[in-house]
Structure formats: C-alpha cells, structure tokens
Amino acid sequence: MNLLCVSISHNTAPLQVRERLWFSPEEIRSFLPTVRKELNIDAAMFSTCNRTELYAFSSDAHPLAFDRLRDLLIGAKSVHDIPTDSFQFLTGVDAIDHLFRVASGVDSLVIGDVQILAQVKDGLFRAQEAGTSGFFLTKLFHAALHTGKRARRETRIGEGAVSVSYAAVELAQKIFDDLHQKTALVIGAGEMAHLTAKHLRGKEIGTLYITNRTPERSKHLAEMVNATVIPYEEFKDHLGEIDIVVASVTAEEYVLTAHMLKEIIKRRNAGALFLIDIGVPRNIDPAVRKLENVFLYDLDNLNGLVHENETKRRNEMPKVTRIVAEEQAEFTVWVSGLHATPTIAALSDLIESIRKEEVAKNINRFDPRDRELVDLVTKRIINKILHTPIVNLKNGSDESHSERLHTISALRKLFGIDGEKDAEHEA
Amino acid sequence: MGFFVDSINILLPAFYFIVVWTYGKAFFGDVVWAKTVKPRLLISTVSLHFLYLLARAIEFNHPPVTTLFEILTVLAFCVALAYLMIEIRSKSGETGYFILNIAFFFQFISSAFIRDLLEVPEILRSNFFGLHVGAALLGYAAITLSAVYGFLYLMLYHQIKASKFGMIYAKLPNLETLERMSYTGFKMAFLFLGIAILVGFLWLPQTFLDVSYNDPKLVGTILLWLLYGIGIAAKWLGEWKGRKVMILSVWGFGLTIFSMTIVNLFFTGFHNFY
Numbered sequence: 286m287n288l289l290c291v292s293i294s295h296n297t298a299p300l301q302v303r304e305r306l307w308f309s310p311e312e313i314r315s316f317l318p319t320v321r322k323e324l325n326i327d328a329a330m331f332s333t334c335n336r337t338e339l340y341a342f343s344s345d346a347h348p349l350a351f352d353r354l355r356d357l358l359i360g361a362k363s364v365h366d367i368p369t370d371s372f373q374f375l376t377g378v379d380a381i382d383h384l385f386r387v388a389s390g391v392d393s394l395v396i397g398d399v400q401i402l403a404q405v406k407d408g409l410f411r412a413q414e415a416g417t418s419g420f421f422l423t424k425l426f427h428a429a430l431h432t433g434k435r436a437r438r439e440t441r442i443g444e445g446a447v448s449v450s451y452a453a454v455e456l457a458q459k460i461f462d463d464l465h466q467k468t469a470l471v472i473g474a475g476e477m478a479h480l481t482a483k484h485l486r487g488k489e490i491g492t493l494y495i496t497n498r499t500p501e502r503s504k505h506l507a508e509m510v511n512a513t514v515i516p517y518e519e520f521k522d523h524l525g526e527i528d529i530v531v532a533s534v535t536a537e538e539y540v541l542t543a544h545m546l547k548e549i550i551k552r553r554n555a556g557a558l559f560l561i562d563i564g565v566p567r568n569i570d571p572a573v574r575k576l577e578n579v580f581l582y583d584l585d586n587l588n589g590l591v592h593e594n595e596t597k598r599r600n601e602m603p604k605v606t607r608i609v610a611e612e613q614a615e616f617t618v619w620v621s622g623l624h625a626t627p628t629i630a631a632l633s634d635l636i637e638s639i640r641k642e643e644v645a646k647n648i649n650r651f652d653p654r655d656r657e658l659v660d661l662v663t664k665r666i667i668n669k670i671l672h673t674p675i676v677n678l679k680n681g682s683d684e685s686h687s688e689r690l691h692t693i694s695a696l697r698k699l700f701g702i703d704g705e706k707d708a709e710h711e712a
Numbered sequence: 713m714g715f716f717v718d719s720i721n722i723l724l725p726a727f728y729f730i731v732v733w734t735y736g737k738a739f740f741g742d743v744v745w746a747k748t749v750k751p752r753l754l755i756s757t758v759s760l761h762f763l764y765l766l767a768r769a770i771e772f773n774h775p776p777v778t779t780l781f782e783i784l785t786v787l788a789f790c791v792a793l794a795y796l797m798i799e800i801r802s803k804s805g806e807t808g809y810f811i812l813n814i815a816f817f818f819q820f821i822s823s824a825f826i827r828d829l830l831e832v833p834e835i836l837r838s839n840f841f842g843l844h845v846g847a848a849l850l851g852y853a854a855i856t857l858s859a860v861y862g863f864l865y866l867m868l869y870h871q872i873k874a875s876k877f878g879m880i881y882a883k884l885p886n887l888e889t890l891e892r893m894s895y896t897g898f899k900m901a902f903l904f905l906g907i908a909i910l911v912g913f914l915w916l917p918q919t920f921l922d923v924s925y926n927d928p929k930l931v932g933t934i935l936l937w938l939l940y941g942i943g944i945a946a947k948w949l950g951e952w953k954g955r956k957v958m959i960l961s962v963w964g965f966g967l968t969i970f971s972m973t974i975v976n977l978f979f980t981g982f983h984n985f986y
Contacts, residue, residue, distance in 0.1 A: 439744075444882075445882075456872070458886060459868075459872060459881065459886050459887070460872065460886060460887050460888065461886060461887075461888050462886050462888035462889045462892070463888075556888065556891070556953055556954055557887060557888075557953075557954060574873070577953075577954075577955055577956075578953050578954045578955060580872055580873060582875070586875045589875060589877075590875070590877055593877050594877075
C-alpha cells in the first residue's frame with residue numbers, strides 16, 4: 286500500500302511554526318493540483334489551527350519520497366527554515382491509524398474536539414474539487430469520517446464543555462428547557478463576555494442584552510452577536526426580566542449584591558435565575574448562592590466543570606481506540622481485497638459454488654449415464670466465462686494501478702464478495 | 713384461569729424487577745443492549761400486567777379495586793403505563809429507573825399479600841364505586857409521578873447548587889423539564905382526587921347508612937386535596953416557584969402512602985370492607 290502522510294501538528298511543533306504552514310481553503314485548492322502535477326499522485330489535505338496534514342497515494346510501485354512532499358509543502362508557503370523534526374511522516378497502516386485517530390478527536394489538542402470531523406470532511410471535499418482525491422483516498426477519508434462518527438455516537442468523547450464560556454452555556458441548558466424563550470444579559474464587553482455571548486447566541490437565546498461602562502464597546506459587541514444595548518446605569522432596572530446574567534467586568538466592588546438580588550427576586554414572577562460570574566475580582570456577591578432558585582457560578586466552579594469534562598473525555602479514549610482498531614482492521618481487509626489474487630480466488634469459489642448447487646438441484650432430471658457429462662459441461666462453461674476477466678485481472682490490461690484497484694473493488698461489489706471470507710482465504 | 717392468575721401474580725414482581733434492573737443498567741452503566749431492550753421489556757410487562765388485571769376481574773367477577781393490595785397492583789399498573797406513555801411521547805427514558813422502582817415496590821407488596829376474593833359486597837360492584845375508585849387511583853398515580861419527578865428535581869437542584877457534576881447531573885433532563893413534569897402530575901392529582909371526593913360525596917349517603925364524614929380516610933384525602941390546591945394556588949399567584957412546589961409534591965406522596973397504609977389498616981371506618 287503506497288500511502289503516505291506528512292503531518293505538522295501540536296504534537297510536533299509549536300504554534301509559531303504551525304501557523305506558518307497553515308493553508309487557507311483557497312491555498313489548498315491551488316496546492317493539490319501542483320502536487321498531482323509534480324509527483325503524479327493522488328492527494329488530499331486539511332489545515333486547522335492545530336494541524337496541517339497532507340495524505341498522498343501513489344499508483345506507482347516505488348515508495349513515495351517524504352522529502353518531496355515536505356518540500357512541496359514548505360515551498361508552497363515559502364517557509365524553508367522549518368526544521369524537519371517539526372514534521373511527522375507516516376506510511377501505510379500507520380497513516381490510516383493516524384487519520385482515523387485524528388477524525389475521532391483523540392489526537393486533538395482538546396480531546397474529542399467536534400470541529401475536526403468537519404475539517405477532515407472539508408479536506409476530502411477540496412481534494413474532490415481539485416480532482417486529486419482519487420479512488421483510494423476517497424475511500425480512506427470516508428472510512429475516517431465513519432470512524433469519527435462512530436466514536437462520537439458510541440462513546441462520550443465529545444460530551445461536556447471544555448471551555449469556560451461554553452461550560453457556562455451548557456450549565457444554563459441544564460437549568461432551562463428552552464433558551465429560545467429566555468433573556469440573557471451580558472455585563473462587560475471583554476473577550477470572555479464576547480465568547481459567552483457568542484455561545485448564547487449560538488444556542489438561540491431568545492433575547493440578548495449587552496451592557497458595559499464604555500458604550501462604544503458594548504455597541505460593537507452587540508453588533509457582533511446581534512444583541513440589544515442597555516446603558517450601564519440602567520441595567521439594574523431590567524434585572525426583573527432577565528433569566529441569565531453573565532458578569533465579566535473589572536470592578537472594585539460587587540456589581541450585583543445579595544441584597545439587590547433579593548429585592549429583584551421578590552419582584553420577578555419567573556423561575557430560576559442563573560448568574561455566571563467570570564470577572565476577576567468577582568462581580569457578584571457569593572452570598573446570593575443562599576437565595577432560592579438562584580444559581581451562581583464563578584470561574585472556579587466553571588473551571589472545575591471543565592476539568593471534570595476533560596477527565597471524562599480522557600476516560601473514553603480506550604473505547605475510541607477500540608473503535609479505531611476495528612475500523613482500521615476493516616479498512617485493511619478492504620485494501621487486501623483489492624489485490625487481484627484473493628479476488629480471483631473468491632470469484633472462482635463463488636461461481637463454482639453456484640454451479641455445484643444448481644447441478645445438485647437438477648441432476649436427477651438427467652439420465653444417470655449423462656450426469657457426469659452435465660458436470661463436465663457446466664464446469665467448462667464457467668471456466669470459459671471466467672477466463673477473460675481472470676486474465677485481465679491478473680495482467681491488469683492497460684489500466685493504471687488506481688484504475689485497476691477501482692475495477693477490482695467494483696467487481697467485488699458487483700458479485701457481493703465478502704471481505705472477511707476473502708481475508709480468511711488469503712490467510 | 714385461576715392458575716394463570718396465581719402464576720402471573722408471582723411472575724409480575726420478577727418482571728418488574730428485571731425491567732428496573734435493565735433501566736438501572738442503562739442509566740448507571742450506559743450499557744448499549746440495556747438501552748435497546750428496556751422499552752420492549754416495559755411494554756411486555758405492562759401488557760402482561762393488563763392481562764393479569766383482566767383475568768383477575770373475570771376470575772373473581774369484580775374489578776380488582778376492592779382491597780388495599782388489589783388497589784396497589786392497579787396503582788403499579790397505572791404508574792408503569794403513565795411512565796411508558798411519557799417515555800414514548802418525550803422519547804427520553806432517563807427517568808424510568810426511578811419511577812419504575814415505585815411500580816415494582818407496589819407490585820411486590822401486592823403480590824405478597826393479595827387474596828383471592830370470590831365474594832365482595834354488592835356496593836363494590838356499582839358504577840359510582842368504579843368512578844370513585846378509578847378517579848382516586850388516577851389521582852394516586854399522578855401523585856406518585858409528581859413526587860418522583862419532584863424528587864429528581866430536588867436532587868438535580870442541589871447538585872447544580874453545590875457544583876457537583878456527577879451521574880445525576882449528566883443524565884437527568886433539565887430542571888425546568890423536571891419541574892414541568894412534576895407540576896403536571898401535581899395538577900392531575902388535584903383534579904382526579906377532586907373528582908373522587910365529589911363522586912364520593914354524591915354517592916356515599918345513598919349507599920351507606922353508617923356514613924360518617926369523620927372517617928379517617930375521607931378526612932385524610934380531603935386534607936391531601938387541599939394541600940395540592942394550596943400548592944397550585946401559591947404557584948399560580950407567583951408566591952412559590954420551583955423548589956417549594958417540588959418539596960410539597962414529595963410530602964404529598966409521603967402523606968398518600970401514610971393514608972393508604974397506616975390509616976387504611978389501623979383506623980377503621982366505613983371505607984374498610986374487609
């Protein structure tokens with residue numbers, strides 16, 4: 286199997302190196318045909334903030350040269366000073382295993398990262414657009430996507446928030462049934478406030494208010510997350526209608542005190558009030574925790590939740606590794622089935638078993654003297670039918686290696702030749 | 713028929729135990745096969761339970777609601793059936809373990825102590841009696857469901873308050889959903905108990921010569937109904953939210969069990985027929 290992977294990732298290189306080899310979708314689209322042109326190989330790649338990976342498959346019997354692929358990558362971005370040890374080079378089964386692990390999220394910086402699956406899918410899509418995916422890489426990427434989906438469906442590798450801002454929103458979903466009918470207020474316009482507001486909008490919060498001491502900043506954030514601005518001096522008047530408060534400002538004193546909230550709760554005819562305090566120093570008086578139906582979470586609580594979720598995800602890794610191994614084994618069976626000899630044997634077996642079955646069913650209709658002849662004649666017919674396809678499969682006709690693999694795969698599919706049975710046969 | 717009734721009477725607690733165990737496996741152990749088979753097991757058990765009640769009614773020629781232990785088996789059936797409908801409608805089976813434990817408990821007690829009654833007083837065959845007991849049973853089933861959801865709400869409420877993110881936090885539906893489910897049961901309990909009391913008041917004087925409005929069970933049920941009424945009014949007026957109503961639903965269930973067992977067994981009145 287002439288498969289090769291060149292990878293630069295958070296495992297092999299720091300951010301300042303990785304960012305120099307980051308390819309935009311447009312760059313990938315123009316780079317892949319160059320690879321095809323220069324090396325006459327199939328290629329697919331994806332590039333994220335944590336990794337850039339190039340997969341290559343050659344129909345040539347000679348092994349692919351890592352150096353050529355690496356040089357093409359470096360040359361495309363004109364970053365010739367990147368050291369060789371920043372790259373990881375994998376071949377054959379190791380490359381398959383690597384791609385399956387990446388798609389499953391176990392190789393990500395944030396274990397169980399949900400975005401990576403879409404990025405692998407984009408990688409295949411761009412290679413198909415560029416016309417460089419080829420038959421083998423298309424199948425490989427589809428298998429990787431299947432593995433990633435299984436990992437997420439059958440394990441909890443992608444469950445639980447692993448960022449503070451997302452953990453806050455996830456907690457809100459554990460309190461409220463439908464965020465679409467809720468109102469949230471974000472106090473502050475810094476990075477954390479921005480991220481939390483973005484996640485709330487992403488979860489389709491009904492109404493989103495932003496307030497900040499500097500009106501320009503709150504206006505800017507409100508435009509980004511489609512929210513309404515409330516003047517900072519007036520936000521306390523709106524608290525009666527708010528279900529979720531995110532406080533993230535720098536203030537000497539509490540922005541919300543227990544006394545203030547006690548009065549507000551008396552006035553509001555609504556259910557729970559969820560307070561997220563991500564300010565340092567804290568913005569909300571911790572004494573509000575004692576109030577009924579009021580839930581207060583500060584940075585420590587949220588970090589605790591994130592830490593627990595990370596641990597849970599790590600605990601799921603053995604299950605994912607098992608899925609990767611299963612899928613890899615299945616893919617390897619498919620690959621080995623692509624070789625001509627086992628396919629010819631499987632096809633001959635299949636046709637012979639059909640012949641035998643039909644002869645056995647109908648043999649009594651013939652005179653006992655003719656029975657041996659019937660057996661002989663049917664064997665001859667089968668052999669004659671199979672002769673040309675078998676010769677073509679053995680010799681490969683005028684096809685390229687890739688086309689030949691495609692033909693073998695189509696033939697196996699057409700006749701329903703079982704991969705496992707074939708593997709046993711080969712063994 | 714008698715053999716069938718006796719056999720199923722023994723088998724039903726075992727079936728409920730298997731159902732509860734499977735729901736527990738799915739909830740606590742995340743076992744894939746348990747998740748797949750649990751609704752089928754529940755449907756089979758509820759169907760078997762229905763056949764049992766039907767066979768019992770035919771065999772003994774009266775609806776199986778004449779003694780505490782007959783009532784308990786009907787109550788177990790109502791709770792399991794109501795939960796099954798909730799699971800089918802909401803497509804969520806996370807709370808099944810907690811609710812079906814109650815159904816198992818009721819059925820276990822019933823199977824252990826139920827007697828075969830061939831002769832029952834004529835009044836227990838009347839239509840008014842059927843309506844009265846039917847409404848009361850639906851009320852008790854609603855009380856049970858409301859209490860279980862209320863209990864789950866309180867567990868999750870305290871876990872979220874205390875920043876504990878264990879299994880309960882991960883698996884249970886959100887607080888608002890639990891509150892809504894519990895409060896629906898709460899309102900149903902008020903409605904059906906109200907109907908049971910009303911029918912009782914209309915029917916009693918015509919049937920019982922020794923009717924007494926001081927009957928401990930009658931007084932207990934009216935107090936329970938009033939308690940639920942107060943809860944609904946307090947929530948409607950906005951005085952009580954979330955936690956307080958849930959606490960009341962759990963207390964309501966405790967009082968119901970007290971009324972059904974202690975009052976029924978130890979305080980005699982016209983409500984006792986055996």
